[in-house]
Amino acid sequence: MSEMGWEKYTELPIDESFDYGTRFAVSDTFGSENVRMSVFRFDPGERGPRHYHNPPGEEYYLILDGKLDIHMEDEIVEAGPGTILYTPSNKEHYPENTYDEPAYLLSVSAPKIPPGSEEGITIVEDVEDV
Template sequence: MQKEDEGEASWFLGTLVTNRVTGEETDGAYSLTEHLLPPNYEMPYHIHHGEEERFYIIDGELTLHTEDGTLTATPGQTVIIPRDQPHGYRITSDEPTRKLVLLSPAGFEEFFHEAGEPAEARELPEPTEPDIQKLEALAPRYDLELLGPLPSSDE
């Protein structure tokens, strides 16, 4: 059984991402990562062409944006994002949001660590500007398509 402070942890785009189950442990079937995200955090629109994503919200709240509209997910809810579906999200709670992300098949969990940096502590990092060039260079290797910012709240 894994303890809370076990699993490779990285600071990725101002968040803390911890591997809980790796593709190596599941023969590539799936991976499970835990994400701690600060209030007002935004993940831009993107598409995973290689895997399905499932979010399980533990704490906090996020609003998911897809081409079909928006939905708000709160603790205890699961959100399924099929491969090839454009999506992004915004953290809408005043507290940090914690979620589990199941990626099937496995492999994409390595993107968080390759695009990020090893976490010096199991806490949110200081905010920094993202290295867009690094993200764009890594995206094709992980079958990821970056589409741009989320729509504003007015749209």
């Protein structure tokens, strides 16, 4: 069982296994067993892969700072600080920074995806393919 704890996300280890953005490994740090929580930094021009979560997976995004375009199926949401977005299983989505400043995104998904893994996720279009 995981222990309770606290940290500033900017002081957490960076997960080097991701080839997009900068991932601060929140749930890995605390040993969460059921939920993956990450903070991503996307610099201008960066984006995540177009993907969906296989059932029963689902994901929430919360924009912490800056602005991102969140692609949700055929819709693009211009999301700024405080915007919360939800994607259920089998719905394609990805974040993209088309703005001039870095942006920080909190991602919470369940069930937990193992660290450094894309198990439970289907990549439709990888970052390198864009």
